[in-house]
Amino acid sequence: MARKFLYIFAVLIVLAIAGGFAYRLFPTQIMRLSMVPSAPFEAQPRAAPNTYANAKMWLARPDKPGNPALWTPPGYKPAAAPEAAVFFIHPTSYLERAQWNAPLDNQEANDRAALFLRAQASAFNEIGAIWAPRYRQATFGAFLTNQAEAEKALDLAYGDIVIAFDQFLKEAGDRPIILAGHSQGALHLTRLLRDRIAGTPLAKRVVAAYVVGWPISKTADLPRLGLPECATADQAGCILSWQSFGEPADPSGIIDTFDATTGFTGAPRKGTAMVCTNPITGTLGAAAPATANLGTLVPSADLGSATIEPRQVPARCDGRGLLLIGTPPNLGNYVLPGNNYHVYDYSLFWANVRADAARRLAAFGK
Numbered sequence: 001m002a003r004k005f006l007y008i009f010a011v012l013i014v015l016a017i018a019g020g021f022a023y024r025l026f027p028t029q030i031m032r033l034s035m036v037p038s039a040p041f042e043a044q045p046r047a048a049p050n051t052y053a054n055a056k057m058w059l060a061r062p063d064k065p066g067n068p069a070l071w072t073p074p075g076y077k078p079a080a081a082p083e084a085a086v087f088f089i090h091p092t093s094y095l096e097r098a099q100w101n102a103p104l105d106n107q108e109a110n111d112r113a114a115l116f117l118r119a120q121a122s123a124f125n126e127i128g129a130i131w132a133p134r135y136r137q138a139t140f141g142a143f144l145t146n147q148a149e150a151e152k153a154l155d156l157a158y159g160d161i162v163i164a165f166d167q168f169l170k171e172a173g174d175r176p177i178i179l180a181g182h183s184q185g186a187l188h189l190t191r192l193l194r195d196r197i198a199g200t201p202l203a204k205r206v207v208a209a210y211v212v213g214w215p216i217s218k219t220a221d222l223p224r225l226g227l228p229e230c231a232t233a234d235q236a237g238c239i240l241s242w243q244s245f246g247e248p249a250d251p252s253g254i255i256d257t258f259d260a261t262t263g264f265t266g267a268p269r270k271g272t273a274m275v276c277t278n279p280i281t282g283t284l285g286a287a288a289p290a291t292a293n294l295g296t297l298v299p300s301a302d303l304g305s306a307t308i309e310p311r312q313v314p315a316r317c318d319g320r321g322l323l324l325i326g327t328p329p330n331l332g333n334y335v336l337p338g339n340n341y342h343v344y345d346y347s348l349f350w351a352n353v354r355a356d357a358a359r360r361l362a363a364f365g366k
Contacts, residue, residue: 036141041149052167060132069130071118078125085172086128088121089185100153101136133164179209186214198226220263233282236364240277246328250338274321279349287316295351
């Protein structure tokens, strides 16, 4: 399984960009023609309230045989009795242009999503039991167009997330909660925070929310998300977010797109700073040398195994809120234009994310 995982991960890691904010930035005609659906959006019924009571609707859950979120590299093990409950929303894994939303039974998309859970959600399995739903995710092409169908596709996907979250709350009991996602998954997580966490008793149960690979405006978004940004390493009940760039960085695409949008408060995002948590230090707007990085998830040369390599990658937040990682590390061929390491947001700091979650859980309730 390890060989299969690493081989496919190396080949398909580029697919993680499918749900990425960054790919709105490169809407070339070729990409649009090949990936944006030409068919009209097909309205579908909202998922029934009991849809996610069916164990088959979950890619990961504590009782799932072969749970992909329990994968770990050598030297790490998942907890035997996890204290927290983790709700993880995976990035886009559906690439077809036949329709705007992934069918729930699309095996190829589900297999890719499971691979992403091994590389990303696994960082939380030391302290949490992980639930990760299948959902009718928006297809890759929805992020390459401004057509109204794209927003409809995202709304349909988010509707599934809400129903899955309700079931997660029933099954998780009264345990502390960690929320996490990446790319399209992080986008849906921001809406979940706004709609289901902010101003509710649930906010007091959240250890942390890892909104990774999606920008959050400090002034135009954060006030409506119900939790503050994480200012210190041992703070609980807060939001972490970062977007990774090698240097020299050219984030103009992200900045231009971000500046053209309106935040959750109704205010324009133009010129506003983005939340930037340094995943090495766990603090806001910080800098850290590579020596402080506990470990990057790196496949071996023959792709037969994965190892954690410490002290390889530094990180610092710039003034606008991007995470800069210095000289670009050699992690593969899937770095986006502008030295954008979006695909590797979790992998660059896998061991630090793991330690961060444990530290915040220990601080929870104190």
